[in-house]
Amino acid sequence: MIVMKFGGTSVGGYEEISNAISIVRQRLEKKPVVVTSAMSKMTDLLYNIAASADKKQDTKLKENMDKLRERHIDVAEHLLESNVEMMLQTTSRINEICDELEAYTKAICVLGELSARSKALIISYGEILSSTIFASAMNASGIKTALVDAREMITTNDNHLKADPDIEKIRQCVPQIISSVDQDTEVVLTQGFIAKSKNGEPTVLGRGGSDYSASLIAMALDAETIEIWTDVDGVLTADPNKIKTAQRLEKISFEEAAEMAHFGAKVLHPLTIEPAIKKNIPIYVLNSKNPQCKGTAILNSKYIADGAKSISFKENILVINIFSTKMINASGFLGKVFDIFSVNRVSVDLISTSEANISVTVEDGQDIHKVIEELSAFATVEVDTGKAQISVVGQNLINQPGVLDKIFAPLDKERIYMVSQGASLINLSIVVDKQALNDSIEAIHNAFFA
Secondary structure: OOEEEEOHHHHOOHHHHHHHHHHHHOOHHHOOEEEEOOOOOHHHHHHHHHHHHHOOOHHHHHHHHHHHHHHHHHHHHHHOOOOHHHHHHHHHHHHHHHHHHHHHHHHHHHHOOOOHHHHHHHHOHHHHHHHHHHHHHHHHOOOOEEEOOHHHOOEEOOOOOOOOEOHHHHHHHHHHHHHOOOOOOOEEEEEOOEEEEOOOOEEEOOOOOHHHHHHHHHHHHOOOOEEEEEOOOOOEOOOOOOOOOOOEOOEEEHHHHHHHHHOOOOOOOOOOHHHHHHHOOOEEEEEOOOOOOOOEEEEOHHHOOOEEEEEEEEEEEEEEEEEOHHHOOOOOHHHHHHHHHHHOOOOOOOEEEOOOEEEEEEEEOEOOHHHHHHHOOOOEEEEEEEEEEEEEEEEOHHHOOOHHHHHHHHHOOOOEEEEEEOOOOOEEEEEEEHHHHHHHHHHHHHHHHO
């Protein structure tokens, strides 16, 4: 059994879904479980729908709901035009789903109050709609497909918009539900991203969480492989939007992939790797627009050569500098500092310490006001804005000769505000001015891969 996940651009329209069906058809002997994202741009539209309801913008809400409905009906009609009965059934179901969502958002519009629970429910409709169309098109093409609701398989805590999965519950539920479908079913199709709490309330796994869903399902099923179908040829040495000469990597380790994702690479959700590691399940990142390409294999580290693999980055970074003489020869000080970040749910990326100073980076956009207020009660705190973070990722990176020269020599005219070496020896990160980011990435990439 394999798990195949198709991202938004791979199910973005009728041509893309037709192409995805062709790819699935080639793997029927492996009894695939297919995980689908929402169609491209639809999750953004649903966020806009939620915002319109919250702000009581009736006209804008109606416009966005019409866009949602029309996009999905248009795709279904094109996909199913040769099967009128199936087309009518599917478009009727789309209308039912959209009517349900419209009634719900109108109620929010009247109340003018959008809870995290309500927002999670609204943004889950993208996957519900795309999976409805995908499953109908699969069956119409002659592939017997069972549509299974992911919310019956993926149980989480009650953090509605960025939920943590209940691993043991998932291990129990997924095999039971998958094995309960009709014996002559060729493909089980389900949704990524969406889940429910232990209390049955709607939750989601965070933006890009469909990868995570696929990995969780694969772990529970002891799957042979996980295939992540996207719109690029695999994992590259850099973001191709920044570096035109970025190269495809044939294979990388689980640990390298996790570091790349955490430090800004957008091919995989950062948490995707963890469930795969538990069962040592290979992950293949593949291009649905170029299925002949072998993509990138993500494997156990014993199969991977040492050295730099990728230059990742985060564009909008704050550096928080915390100075206090109370740090000197004091125990428990670091714990006190990071408890404040934890309690206020502010995620820290890089950490650098000296005898009386701690520097950390956080992504801009997080609410740090309370953190700064609490830290300032016992330390001097400064925040540097307008910064960017660059990370060089690679197995046993730090032990490779010439690595530091390749990172720092190209940046001899730039200010470097912070340096952090990962304890795993897999990454080395620096912080520069945001306006220097593009030139810095290109210079470091050329030093390693030109």
